[in-house]
Amino acid sequence: DGGITQSPKYLFRKEGQNVTLSCEQNLNHDAMYWYRQDPGQGLRLIYYSQIVNDFQKGDIAEGYSVSREKKESFPLTVTSAQKNPTAFYLCASSARLAEFSTDTQYFGPGTRLTVL
């Protein structure tokens, strides 16, 4: 089946620890995105990548880091520098590169991170 997967579904972390969220897609999409969603809120863009080995900061990149070593994978690390990391994290991908700006984004099921 084609799709985008995220793991784990639920993640618990102690304060001061770094944690990495996985995102994989087998849709052959060039672009991938990470969003954060807080209760009752919309999505805010953390990082995005339009092509392998390249990524850009979104609106709330502080305290997060990403890598894009493979087209299929775009892991997100939540570092201890992120002051309020408890949230629902969504990964997405889309088919085309930036200049077209018409393609829809396909979302994974999300990872709920809780900092204890």
Add this chain to the structure above:
Amino acid sequence: SQQGEEDPQALSIQEGENATMNCSYKTSINNLQWYRQNSGRGLVHLILIRSNEREKHSGRLRVTLDTSKKSSSLLITASRAADTASYFCATAKGGANNLFFGTGTRLTVIP
């Protein structure tokens, strides 16, 4: 900020009624998209309308776009209990395929 805002924040209707949600945004756009999110799940794309289009249909969904007023509406006709979800509008602006999401309308359809 380019982020859209949906109105109302929450909407509760009886099954069979129509549901209308509105979205306003601030800057010029290439297209506007509507997404649906069931509680605790990822978003699912519903429909995309380009800036040169005024109305679009998909099944029981009807989307309108008024670029002069910087607003869009999503109409769900003959609602069903399974339509219960949060609905988000997202705008895309040229230069990057990034979407700016609104805060969402939480729709509850009562059986």
